[in-house]
Amino acid sequence: xxxxxxxxxxxxxxxxxxxxxxxxxxxxxxxxxxxxxxxxxxxxxxxxxxxxxxxxxxxxxxxxxxxxxxxxxxxxxxxxxxxxxxxxxxxxxxxxxxxxxxxxxxxxxxxxx
Amino acid sequence: xxxxxxxxxxxxxxxxxxxxxxxxxxxxxxxxxxxxxxxxxxxxxxxxxxxxxxxxxxxxxxxxxxxxxxxxxxxxxxxxxxxxxxxxxxxxxxxxxxxxxxxxxxxxxxxxx
Amino acid sequence: xxxxxxxxxxxxxxxxxxxxxxxxxxxxxxxxxxxxxxxxxxxxxxxxxxxxxxxxxxxxxxxxxxxxxxxxxxxxxxxxxxxxxxxxxxxxxxxxxxxxxxxxxxxxxxxxx
Numbered sequence: 001x002x003x004x005x006x007x008x009x010x011x012x013x014x015x016x017x018x019x020x021x022x023x024x025x026x027x028x029x030x031x032x033x034x035x036x037x038x039x040x041x042x043x044x045x046x047x048x049x050x051x052x053x054x055x056x057x058x059x060x061x062x063x064x065x066x067x068x069x070x071x072x073x074x075x076x077x078x079x080x081x082x083x084x085x086x087x088x089x090x091x092x093x094x095x096x097x098x099x100x101x102x103x104x105x106x107x108x109x110x111x112x113x
Numbered sequence: 114x115x116x117x118x119x120x121x122x123x124x125x126x127x128x129x130x131x132x133x134x135x136x137x138x139x140x141x142x143x144x145x146x147x148x149x150x151x152x153x154x155x156x157x158x159x160x161x162x163x164x165x166x167x168x169x170x171x172x173x174x175x176x177x178x179x180x181x182x183x184x185x186x187x188x189x190x191x192x193x194x195x196x197x198x199x200x201x202x203x204x205x206x207x208x209x210x211x212x213x214x215x216x217x218x219x220x221x222x223x224x225x226x
Numbered sequence: 227x228x229x230x231x232x233x234x235x236x237x238x239x240x241x242x243x244x245x246x247x248x249x250x251x252x253x254x255x256x257x258x259x260x261x262x263x264x265x266x267x268x269x270x271x272x273x274x275x276x277x278x279x280x281x282x283x284x285x286x287x288x289x290x291x292x293x294x295x296x297x298x299x300x301x302x303x304x305x306x307x308x309x310x311x312x313x314x315x316x317x318x319x320x321x322x323x324x325x326x327x328x329x330x331x332x333x334x335x336x337x338x339x
Contacts (some may be wrong), residue, residue, distance in 0.1 A: 037270035060155035157263035
């Protein structure tokens with residue numbers, strides 16, 4: 001029987017337009033993250049839409065949230081790597097502290113080195 | 114090139130029945146949040162269902178999770194504003210500490226002043 | 227009018243293959259959690275897929291994220307209870323600190339004692 005292993009990590013929640021999903025996943029692959037999870041078909045509104053008062057519901061504006069959990073230094077590198085992308089495209093990244101429990105022998109979807 | 118800007122904020126995850134989504138989004142708009150993201154088609158179970166042992170799967174009970182990220186004082190105001198609503202309707206709010214990285218020039222869906 | 231009640235709790239985000247959802251929910255029911263929320267139809271990739279460079283998109287590999295919020299001691303018990311499961315099945319659990327606001331008289335989907 002294995003012991004529980006807890007690791008303090010950073011969780012990144014990267015919210016972008018669905019059409020930009022592959023770009024972000026490619027960047028994560030090149031950063032050698034060990035996994036990620038994608039939540040599909042989110043809707044949302046940013047400040048730019050506040051005055052029009054409508055949600056971004058057309059197909060191009062369907063959002064995805066890409067969740068990955070990485071060590072702190074890798075989190076910083078990923079944020080740096082995303083900066084040019086976010087100068088051209090809508091999105092935001094939430095960063096939070098998290099403990100990851102690797103309970104078994106299998107590799108994890110969604111993260112953690 | 115822009116520097117990365119980190120801000121300590123509160124993340125609110127507001128889980129309500131789908132039919133109540135517009136009420137909550139209207140309240141967030143009136144609170145002048147700068148953005149939010151909606152995760153659709155969640156299912157769930159609260160304590161009221163524990164004895165019946167079934168999920169809330171009928172159409173009226175499809176849940177949504179509305180994510181918004183705001184300064185701490187605005188978080189408190191939003192929670193106050195939601196109190197009358199939650200005296201009539203099912204739901205819960207999770208509050209957590211988060212860092213928001215505004216990586217580019219675009220406004221963010223899902224939050225952050 | 228009720229006061230706001232804040233409680234410090236642990237949020238568990240349990241990501242497993244969709245076909246394993248019922249097993250995890252049964253375990254949570256037996257642990258007497260007061261609620262949970264399920265986010266459906268996630269995709270993801272774990273380390274095992276990194277070399278093939280493709281997402282797990284076939285039907286069996288659709289993922290779900292089960293969110294529950296519990297006191298710290300119950301979180302530890304649930305993680306222990308999941309260990310044999312994760313020795314046989316793909317998945318990961320993220321644990322984070324959270325404040326739960328019970329705003330009204332109704333029970334909460336997605337958690338909190």
